[in-house]
Amino acid sequence: MTTMREAPTGARSAREVLDWSREVVDSGMRAAVDTLPESVRHIAGYHLGWWDVRGRPESADRGKALRPALTLLCTRAVGADSSVGLPAAVAVELTHNFSLLHDDVMDGDRTRRHRLTAWSAFGVGPAILAGDALLTLALDVLTTSGHPECRLAAHSLSDAVQELLHGQMLDLEFERRDSVSLDECLTMAEGKTAALLGRACALGALFGGGRPAQVQLLRSYGERLGLAFQLVDDLLGIWGDPRRTGKPVYSDVISRKKSLPVVAALTSGTDAGRELADLYGRPDPLSGPQLARAGELIELAGGRAWSADHAEEMLTEALRHLNASGPDPESAAELTAVARLVVARDR
Template identity: 50%
Template sequence: MSQITAPAQVDTFPRLGWVDELLSPALRAALAALPPDEGRIAGYHKGWCEADGTPTLSTAGGGKSVRPALTLLSAMAVGGSAESAVPGAVAVELVHDFTLLHDDVIDGDDLRRHRPAAWSVFGTPAAVLTGDALLVAAMRVLTDTQQQRMAVAVKELVDALLELVEGQSRDVAYEKAPEVSVAQYLAMAEGKTGSLMGCAAALGGVLAGADEVRVRGLREFGRRLGVAFQCADDVLGIWGHTSRSGKPVGGDLAARKKSLPVVTALESDGPATRRLRTLYDSPDALGEQDVALARELVEEAGGREAAEREAERQLSAALRALSRVRPAAEAHRQLREIAWAVARREA
């Protein structure tokens, strides 16, 4: 792997207040156009209001706005304006929240962004319908963009959605699959997570009027970064801290999910791998002690190290793809900072 110099600080996500300044009004307008019930649930999910609709004290949205930042900066990277890519940034954020609402239902996760997940507050049907409403809103935002670029932008999003659904489907199927290879896992992660990040970056290029070669490079940058993100997320799902991430930690092991650390550990050979396989094959529910043991066994079998190494490999591939786009210097710098923070985040 080629050596790539990291920015001075990679332990925290870069502060990009200007992204929220551009994104927030358009995102709030999109949610305000939803039916009242779905709009309220979506607002709760974003952290903008309480369950009864009362505005929260914080005016900031939930999450780090990684995908919208990729869209806006990608537009700037190819010589366009951030403003021209706002519809794309809003669309990918709406789709991201659609996936989170559905993910929490599928996984049965009770926490999201340090608060009870929407489905646990409003019920599963309401959360699913709100996710569906956000998906429709994303398409509506893009169809309001410039006519000559609308068809390309919509196709970019639709293609990503199809791949995302396939990736999500594989992720669910792999929970009960007796064997999952690392290659199969990475292909799933590219669909589940890489497709939307790739779309986010590509949309910035499309809406800025970039040629197909540069759009393809941005898409590849986002896709590789998405896989790196998923690798890091899998590590945090086992060894992270709920107090920092706002999401349940250890739940993947309790559910016997085959995340990348687990898949690589199960592909190894040794006492830890054999004990882990016995634990995962057991029909009994895994209690706290079982989860703690599984965590130790995955690390002993090399699962953590392998997942972190794969995140680094995907990050390097992402940065190489970005360099081939010949991005403008300042946008290039900020995109690199985001990439390093995403792949090496600690919460």
């Protein structure tokens, strides 16, 4: 594993933290991906924004690097140098990108971060194999790190992946069902999104030598933040600015995705919710005016407000767990700033 530049002293803004995380984790990611066979390495590097389809160097959008930022900050939060958590941060980011490669295939998304998705550029099979390679690589990074807790860390990450897969299976199942409850939708989000964010924090604390109670509290911080993240992501999937999201407006409505705002609206017992159910139940693709009407109905039925309010509730719970862990004050300030930025993405 490569060395990394330690964070400067003094609490930084959330944007500064994410920029720093992206920079320091990128070197570790490149070192790890360089060990892959060329066939999957090429696809992985394209997906990660390092080069174009032909392999020519490119500086594309590489994402927010939220999960590795949480890992590194949680390593510092328990009193260790953040460089100690670099293998865990790299493993978490590799795992996240494994899930993105597979998600794009399952959702049929042709663009991500304003570029063709890997399956659109290289084919479904190669993209799936590249995702598999990143997941295997993530576990390898942990087990070869030499950290005394590397086996426990690998087991913990593997467990999170199982939760993620269960959440993804539920998401796929919901597409085939006419009725989904809000509790079921929250359970799906807990697996699909919150599990990995929680483990990103836990692995950082574990690598930093945190006490078991600290590791658990920081995991809970990440899980609550993960739910907030998914709630906001679902809002952006309907009303997000395409220039920021890289996807068309109403993208989740186009695919009739039963996201949290949609399910909150469908189960609201309102006239708007019933009209929305009628639109979602039609066999033909929704037209432009119908998409706009669906977005309006979700808002009228309370789905948008419920999601925004619940995201704020999850943020409050996340910060309560963070403070209970007794973190390093500077790291606590940065973890708080990052959490608030997550919830503010839809504004």
